[in-house]
Amino acid sequence: MLRRHDVSLAPEQGELRSAFAALFEKESPPARVRASEPLGFDRDLWSTLVAAGALTMSLPEAAGGDGGGLVDVALVAEQLGRRAAPVPLVEAVVASRVLARAETSRIATLALHPVASAQRQLVPAGAVADIVVGLEGDELVAFVGDDAPVPVTNLGSAPLAWRTLSGPGTRTVLARGRDARERFDVARREWKVLMAAAQTGLAQAALDLGVAYANEREAFGVPIGAFQAVAHALADVAVGVEGSRHLAWRAAWYSDHEPEHALEPALVAYLHAREVANRAASIAIHVQGGFGFTLESDLQLYFRRAKGWAVVSGDAHDDLRALGDVRYGTPG
């Protein structure tokens, strides 16, 4: 089949991207990211982001949204990743799309793993979310627990907590059976698409920090970026980041325009993005040498989030298995 391969941004997309790039640069500098740790949540930044419309841009107009698509949110999520912004935008957008309503005063999140019964699971944004959406048995559920969640300190300084989809609290069944499963799968796929964009942003930031250091730091009389050991390692990161970005855009485009074909692009984008982000941060730390390994360097913020934000969805090999299932059908 012949397909178009147009990766240009429309003017309004470019403006959206620039606007949120500026917002995150201003409102999520490293000092504020550090100050949010270990919880990984900055309520003021969250309010700013909600006020800027990031949460509602992709919701239907009937649901109080702007009728935009996932492509728009992906552009924002990349900028969020680039500043390691301590806000659960990805989770809240995806959960709000399931709920089909703009939760601006409460925070909604998605429990990424289907559970048979009241098992607990580690939920992204679970430490700050009021509403947890997820699949329990054959029910798609929105659960508001009575107990305050207990944050779990973790690698990525993400607001993780162990949460359940039933127990003391208010449990709303949104759908049952096949419909429930399908809507949950869509939500999980959308989470991966947006996380691919966020991971692209993390990788870009790590690359930028590595390049800046390589241009400044001198050794043997020249900036260390003049050594191929450094320059080629960073070039490889750049190769990864560019592919990661285009794959994330493509995955978001499919989600918006051909959701029936969107799973493979989503898995591909997410798999590549998380691999690139971890490698980008690891290589940039290496480029910064001893300084990169200290907590003074901002690279540690990105390094920890690369895995820390992604692995909450599970082993990358599970996505690889899923990619195999898309291509080859379920085995046996």
Add this chain to the structure above:
Amino acid sequence: MLRRHDVSLAPEQGELRSAFAALFEKESPPARVRASEPLGFDRDLWSTLVAAGALTMSLPEAAGGDGGGLVDVALVAEQLGRRAAPVPLVEAVVASRVLARAETSRIATLALHPVASAQRQLVPAGAVADIVVGLEGDELVAFVGDDAPVPVTNLGSAPLAWRTLSGPGTRTVLARGRDARERFDVARREWKVLMAAAQTGLAQAALDLGVAYANEREAFGVPIGAFQAVAHALADVAVGVEGSRHLAWRAAWYSDHEPEHALEPALVAYLHAREVANRAASIAIHVQGGFGFTLESDLQLYFRRAKGWAVVSGDAHDDLRALGDVRYGTPG
């Protein structure tokens, strides 16, 4: 457990190694290796090698051998690999050890894959071997077929042919049941140990050719070895070769001294050696640039044999699975 970790060679081991290094350098120059293609067998070289005792050194004295061990043959096999020598020493030694007799006038080989019945399989040295040893059902068999084998042209220019363990010809049952299986497993393990050594030799040769070119060839006014892109790639190959060599020695030592613990060292050595050899040749070709990709360069000889000699035993992942089975028991 505390273990010694002495990787020094005894004087007589050093002499053996030097002697065969000299033999292969003289008797297996690139021109002769090329002349042996596509069959990959040089009968004169084989006679020279048999006369030099390479086939019999590891056989018991009672069987007409010198009572040496696999360590000695491994030292020879590395030198064989280093000159890509077109002789089936590895197969013949292993098969002769199963037969417990020195087959000096006929060539014996090992069919590496157990078969249920008269299935054919691709056998290393199968195109030149008179006797094929292998496991058919629960019988360890030595089979001399009536029909001349048909060489199959292949990547590594190895004398491969499709062979069976029964059919028209003379079929001798060497052992049955558990004994057959165990002796076959030992033979296959020994083949992997010696092939690990041969692959180390291939890798060393590729490294040497890459280094020589990097020192001679100039670009931008300096030998290309002055560029880190080249120097570091070759340094990584050197790292691989050194580990590959020591692991092969260790695997051979375990075969000789603690056969009951020899499987894990054998798998580890073989897995590393085949990976290093393929990468060494691939990187050295890249270092040689356009010249390396032409058939004029001797590197193509090593590159094709790296995979060509090893994959006949199967997928490296099967050895990885076997390593898992050694460590974790059979699954389920």
Add this chain to the structure above:
Amino acid sequence: MDFSAIEFDDELRRFRDDEVRPFLDEQLTDDVLARERAEGNGFVPAYQRALAARGWLEPWLVDGPTTDGLDPVGAAVLDLEQAARVGPLFPVQGSHALVMQVVRQFGSDELKVELADGVHAGEIQACLGYTEPDCGSDAAAIRTRAVRDGDEWRITGQKMFSTGAHLCQFVMLTARTNPDVAKHQGITMFLVPLDRPGIDVQGIGTLGGERTNFVYLDDAHVDDRYRLGPVDQGWAIASGALAAEHGMGDASSADHRTAELRNVIASTAGWQGVLRDVLAAAEHWAATTILSDGTCVLDDPVVRVRLARIALDCAVSEFTPNPFRRVIASDVFVRDVADLVELIGPAALIREGEDGAIEDGMVEWAHRFAQGTSIYGGTTDIQRNLIAEHVLGLPRHRAVLRR
């Protein structure tokens, strides 16, 4: 942003079914296919002429008589249909296109008029002659000399990797016209007719099976009208063309057809296309091979993740934009094909045409072919230098010896 499918409307379907397929049925004869398979150079003269006669031979290359031409979608349909019949080789005529672009930009009007009909008829093909036995990545270090002699130049030297030279009428080469200045400043570009006395083309085999060539020039006389651009200014022209070859060019330069297509369809050419074909072959093998225990290879969880990993790499190569794509496309090709040889096992070693070869020996071939992808058209090291310097803004440098 647009990744939508191009609908095969009635017109496009008619074009494919009534024009392209009958044309290919007639022209891509067994003879043509066998010749391409044997040499792997990506063109066979008779077929080129047929394409030209039909007006489908890259009609945008030089000014001249108009042809039917093809819009980008039509060209893509032709590419796809060709690829489906010929397999992974048969690249678009990249070198020839590059040369013609330089001719259009730098050739004299006289030269353009001389070439126009032959080029349009598919009877004139040109190859490249930058590399020499002693210089590759350092393309300005050439030793081939050109000395002015009245209206002529007398050229002596050796070129290497002039792929297709034995089938071409011209080689575009760099020659040193002033040895007394810095190496970049004394080079002139020529389009040399290969039929001149003193020129000898000798084939050389490659690991991937393709034939490439040495071109020996021994006092070959070449008229000054075959000079491209000013004397001693050839380096700038060569670097521009090299940059296009590296995918560093912008959309307005030699790369323009690619750039145009980029917004329309996913590229069908390039190594990611070859890797995709090799993967398809391996997937076909895995789906149709039943093991002795009765299970299908493709049901093995370890096999599935390995094949999925390669499918991932194909997508990554395809959607990583230029100039970055070349690096990743080569890296994953080399790595993934090496794994496919393992995955298929012993029979993967068997050459095409031999007893027991798997999927026409495609994986065996691809493993050899892959090694060239990090070298063709400048090594991936040079590509990384370019990315580091031109994209990331890292310092340019060169190495000097210590002591």
Add this chain to the structure above:
Amino acid sequence: MDFSAIEFDDELRRFRDDEVRPFLDEQLTDDVLARERAEGNGFVPAYQRALAARGWLEPWLVDGPTTDGLDPVGAAVLDLEQAARVGPLFPVQGSHALVMQVVRQFGSDELKVELADGVHAGEIQACLGYTEPDCGSDAAAIRTRAVRDGDEWRITGQKMFSTGAHLCQFVMLTARTNPDVAKHQGITMFLVPLDRPGIDVQGIGTLGGERTNFVYLDDAHVDDRYRLGPVDQGWAIASGALAAEHGMGDASSADHRTAELRNVIASTAGWQGVLRDVLAAAEHWAATTILSDGTCVLDDPVVRVRLARIALDCAVSEFTPNPFRRVIASDVFVRDVADLVELIGPAALIREGEDGAIEDGMVEWAHRFAQGTSIYGGTTDIQRNLIAEHVLGLPRHRAVLRR
């Protein structure tokens, strides 16, 4: 060639059971272990003193009163028993040993006598001070100045990565004593007492959790007897010590204990040891974790090959000799731990001590810690330079900027 097991004969078993284990029971108190866990510097002063009192503290370092000492096998038993209780950290005192080696070789007799008792009693510990905020790999580019003033030197500058400085009595540092000559020629080596006025030690955290230090020197006065080797000849001494740190040294140099042990036992220290421990933790997790479908994680074929791959890497690291080991041990450590985080999944992210942490958070820690292994004691890039130049004989070079 000998890889045989060392039999625990009666004497060795007695040594382990009656001497080593009771000693460790008494000395490795919860307090000592907690302190080590918190700072990860690999030594706790009280424990050092106890080792010294027992005669087990590296008695080969300086000439002086004889001690009980340990033969290599005994030392290995002690190492193993220590490691079993303390976990992957708690490295042998590499920096201190290196410093003492330099002192023995280059220190004045007066200095050696001054230090002997304290060193033997475990009361004097020394750390390294080569790195500065603006120089790491280029260790000769230091800016710290030492100016002669009668019998003293006045030292001013900053050192970084002086791990353990807050627990040590001395730092062995390089200082520029002649700024008017080539950078390698004006450096002198000093063993600086850390209690001098003008010296300030400030902690800095690392990604791996260990504390390291800045050492600020502001006109610190140091007697000339603390000079190691001739004035302006410090670079040769530092390079020798760096070479030992890089594993490039021969058996007769600073590395001698390691070299001696190499022929006796597989090293228990080093990153391959840490990776092995992390793998063991992951294997334990996989063997004891039952999935919701009732299967054990370790029965999954994909999990098995991934764990086997890491076991392979452990063996490769262990049996790749110096100076090659450092490169591969770091490469595989970084790669493999990243895969283990994936394999264990979400709970692998949880920090030690938090609800749901897996295997005491060991994989979470190791993923962070691994990033330092390509940097410690000179980057792996420098190590590759050394291998290329000194082992392979490739040209030495340096980079210069173009334009």
